[in-house]
Amino acid sequence: MKAKGMLLLLPIMVFLTSCSSNDASSGGQVDYEATKKMVVDILKTDDGKKAIQDVMSSDSMKEKLVMDQKVVSDTIQQTLTSDKAKEYWKETFSDPKFAQNVSKNLKSENKKLLKELMNDPEYRGMMIEVFKEPEIQKAMTDALKSKEYRTHLQKVITETVDSPLFKAKIQELLLKAAEEANSKAAGKSSDQGTGK
Numbered sequence: 312m313k314a315k316g317m318l319l320l321l322p323i324m325v326f327l328t329s330c331s332s333n334d335a336s337s338g339g340q341v342d343y344e345a346t347k348k349m350v351v352d353i354l355k356t357d358d359g360k361k362a363i364q365d366v367m368s369s370d371s372m373k374e375k376l377v378m379d380q381k382v383v384s385d386t387i388q389q390t391l392t393s394d395k396a397k398e399y400w401k402e403t404f405s406d407p408k409f410a411q412n413v414s415k416n417l418k419s420e421n422k423k424l425l426k427e428l429m430n431d432p433e434y435r436g437m438m439i440e441v442f443k444e445p446e447i448q449k450a451m452t453d454a455l456k457s458k459e460y461r462t463h464l465q466k467v468i469t470e471t472v473d474s475p476l477f478k479a480k481i482q483e484l485l486l487k488a489a490e491e492a493n494s495k496a497a498g499k500s501s502d503q504g505t506g507k
Contacts, residue, residue, distance in 0.1 A: 353359045366372055390396055404410050428434045441447060454460055471477050 354363065404413075442451075
């Protein structure tokens with residue numbers, strides 16, 4: 312309440328100061344510098360700061376401060392697409408630490424977005440159409456035939472084969488296949504025995 316009262320007193324103080332300046336000065340002009348100094352001094356006090364905060368946080372003031380959406384979008388667009396902004400973002404993303412932080416923050420969101428897109432039939436259809444294009448197929452074929460990819464693939468296969476989990480799975484599949492072969496062989500021999 313005290314802060315609001317302080318803010319309401321501000322125009323009155325300015326008026327009184329200007330009146331007293333008019334009386335004191337011979338030319339009848341307001342002592343601008345003295346008034347300005349007094350207003351600035353008032354605003355620098357804790358009460359002055361609190362008064363400004365109260366006014367700025369009021370709903371009516373917020374409504375007045377809300378900017379036209381077109382103006383905001385145009386300003387953002389001009390700021391982000393200007394040559395200066397492009398240069399700024401280029402320099403900023405060239406910093407590995409900044410790029411890493413941005414990547415970490417966006418990783419979960421990107422993962423979630425991709426999962427949602429992969430479940431969307433329209434998006435999947437578009438992806439299939441993209442991969443059917445001859446230029447894309449040629450680029451992928453060239454990439455798959457490259458020496459670097461083959462070396463990478465060989466490394467992945469070697470790591471997979473050497474993995475204990477993979478070995479256990481293969482062993483399990485081989486034992487299952489052997490059991491099925493034995494049961495089939497036993498079934499054939501019993502069928503032949505009954506046929507005799």
